[in-house]
Amino acid sequence: MSNYNYLLEIYRAAGDDRLLTIANSLIKKLNDLYRFFEPTHFRGRLLVFQALDNKDIVPNARKTKHITNNFLLNPKSEQIIIQVLDDDTVELIEDLDSTDEIFNSKEVVIYSYSQSYECFFAHNKKIEIPRVNNAGSMFAGWFAELCEAFDHYMYHFVLHTSSCPSLKKIWFDKNKIFLRGGGKNLPEKYIQESLEVFLKARLRGVSVVREYNNGGSKPVDIRVSWGEAHRSALIEIKWLGKSCNSSGKISTQYSSSRLREGAAQLKEYLDLAASDTPEIITKGYLIALDGRRKGTSEKTVDINREKGCFYQYIDESEQYKDYLKNIFNFERPYIMFAMPIVSSTC
Amino acid sequence: MSFNHNALYDSISIAHKLDNFLDAFKMEEIHLFSYFSSILFVYEGNTSAHWSYRYIVNNGYPYSSELQEALDRDLSNGWFEPNGDFHRVSARGIDELNKFKKLDVFKSREKYLDAACTTSIMMPYKETIRALSSDVNLSKASTINNNQWMEYTLVSSKFREISEQLGVPTGDLTIPSLSWLQHLLNESEDRQ
Numbered sequence: 001m002s003n004y005n006y007l008l009e010i011y012r013a014a015g016d017d018r019l020l021t022i023a024n025s026l027i028k029k030l031n032d033l034y035r036f037f038e039p040t041h042f043r044g045r046l047l048v049f050q051a052l053d054n055k056d057i058v059p060n061a062r063k064t065k066h067i068t069n070n071f072l073l074n075p076k077s078e079q080i081i082i083q084v085l086d087d088d089t090v091e092l093i094e095d096l097d098s099t100d101e102i103f104n105s106k107e108v109v110i111y112s113y114s115q116s117y118e119c120f121f122a123h124n125k126k127i128e129i130p131r132v133n134n135a136g137s138m139f140a141g142w143f144a145e146l147c148e149a150f151d152h153y154m155y156h157f158v159l160h161t162s163s164c165p166s167l168k169k170i171w172f173d174k175n176k177i178f179l180r181g182g183g184k185n186l187p188e189k190y191i192q193e194s195l196e197v198f199l200k201a202r203l204r205g206v207s208v209v210r211e212y213n214n215g216g217s218k219p220v221d222i223r224v225s226w227g228e229a230h231r232s233a234l235i236e237i238k239w240l241g242k243s244c245n246s247s248g249k250i251s252t253q254y255s256s257s258r259l260r261e262g263a264a265q266l267k268e269y270l271d272l273a274a275s276d277t278p279e280i281i282t283k284g285y286l287i288a289l290d291g292r293r294k295g296t297s298e299k300t301v302d303i304n305r306e307k308g309c310f311y312q313y314i315d316e317s318e319q320y321k322d323y324l325k326n327i328f329n330f331e332r333p334y335i336m337f338a339m340p341i342v343s344s345t346c
Numbered sequence: 347m348s349f350n351h352n353a354l355y356d357s358i359s360i361a362h363k364l365d366n367f368l369d370a371f372k373m374e375e376i377h378l379f380s381y382f383s384s385i386l387f388v389y390e391g392n393t394s395a396h397w398s399y400r401y402i403v404n405n406g407y408p409y410s411s412e413l414q415e416a417l418d419r420d421l422s423n424g425w426f427e428p429n430g431d432f433h434r435v436s437a438r439g440i441d442e443l444n445k446f447k448k449l450d451v452f453k454s455r456e457k458y459l460d461a462a463c464t465t466s467i468m469m470p471y472k473e474t475i476r477a478l479s480s481d482v483n484l485s486k487a488s489t490i491n492n493n494q495w496m497e498y499t500l501v502s503s504k505f506r507e508i509s510e511q512l513g514v515p516t517g518d519l520t521i522p523s524l525s526w527l528q529h530l531l532n533e534s535e536d537r538q
Contacts, residue, residue, distance in 0.1 A: 204371075
């Protein structure tokens with residue numbers, strides 16, 4: 001069980017009500033700062049502290065006052081040290097040889113972040129902050145919420161029969177053996193529709209746009225953006241399996257190599273976003289609805305569990321692992337297997 | 347029913363805080379954080395009657411008809427604007443709130459609303475909601491389909507007991523708020 005009572009620990013370490021007031025203020029400021037800073041894209045250390053009466057703890061260091069927090073969007077340095085002031089502005093502290101003066105001061109509360117580990121310090125005592133899944137920091141939960149939304153969509157909408165009217169349209173047959181094809185962008189457009197509606201209902205403070213034109217060879221399937229948090233997620237949707245046209249003929253067939261194509265497209269979008277909108281923190285997500293079944297032909301009308309679920313647990317990471325490893329904002333793809341309706345008699 | 351000005355103030359103040367912290371809010375969240383604020387109010391030694399409106403449990407969430415009337419008024423006045431399945435406070439809403447804030451009669455409520463809403467950024471928000479909605483007083487009232495007013499005696503004595511055990515500083519509300527949420531999370535975990 002995570003312990004979120006770190007404020008009490010700060011108070012116990014500090015033993016001073018005034019430092020408790022500062023800790024409250026510091027936490028609110030972290031909520032603001034993280035709107036401009038993505039911890040999972042940062043390999044260095046971030047220190048943010050607030051001092052009693054705005055005391056100048058490191059008088060010999062170079063300080064630059066900032067009224068806005070834009071300077072955090074594309075950090076150049078591996079160490080970022082910020083002092084929060086009472087008027088809600090901050091000072092960026094540079095050319096500091098040692099942080100000892102800050103840590104040794106009894107008049108500050110310090111927040112530290114490094115490599116997905118964050119904690120507070122008061123009177124040189126460390127107070128840990130619980131880790132949050134999929135987020136570098138507890139104060140930067142936007143992309144983590146998106147990942148939770150994908151997990152929910154995968155298990156409650158895709159895996160089993162869903163009541164989502166758009167997702168129902170993607171199937172050619174009632175047993176969900178073949179997807180519906182034979183038309184422009186089928187079945188992809190229904191998957192897009194379904195995911196768009198789901199994300200709009202699930203995520204707060206977002207704009208969700210389908211077919212977002214970012215100047216690439218084709219539009220991005222879905223773009224989710226958090227305007228207030230300077231973030232966006234580019235989502236490329238693919239499907240795997242066989243689709244049938246209205247005559248029952250197999251019109252298209254996609255195997256796992258489609259994932260590689262999707263990854264390449266996503267890389268193109270991420271490169272464009274980096275050059276066109278560098279002030280927006282962007283991550284890329286490949287979503288694949290996996291409707292592959294084993295050994296099917298146009299005559300197949302029902303399927304057993306062994307053939308229907310053959311691909312459910314197959315690891316396809318070979319198709320995209322290079323992208324995942326080498327592109328810092330290419331996130332773990334979601335391969336969402338859709339169960340067929342299986343028959344026990346075939 | 348005469349209009350409840352405290353409920354109106356709370357509705358717009360809580361909405362603005364949640365909007366600032368979380369970028370949007372749902373109406374049921376206003377009820378939830380209002381109820382949480384009222385617990386803090388009673389914890390500090392005030393009587394629940396002085397909070398000036400009461401709650402029942404509706405679908406597992408605390409609900410106040412006075413607060414809902416205020417929220418309806420916020421919407422019809424254009425102080426809230428829809429944002430998908432959520433809402434945001436409009437520029438007009440912020441103007442109105444700033445006018446309200448100048449009135450002394452509402453100033454004393456701010457610290458309870460602020461402490462309650464600040465918990466939404468002090469832990470992952472879904473944990474804040476999980477904690478608040480796992481309060482046994484809510485689930486008991488839901489289970490017996492009870493439309494009785496929610497009562498504070500048990501929750502406030504437990505709240506005070508936990509705060510005393512932990513040695514929280516007097517005059518501060520944020521630590522007791524977080525401690526209470528942690529207690530609710532621990533209890534919920536133990537019940538599973």
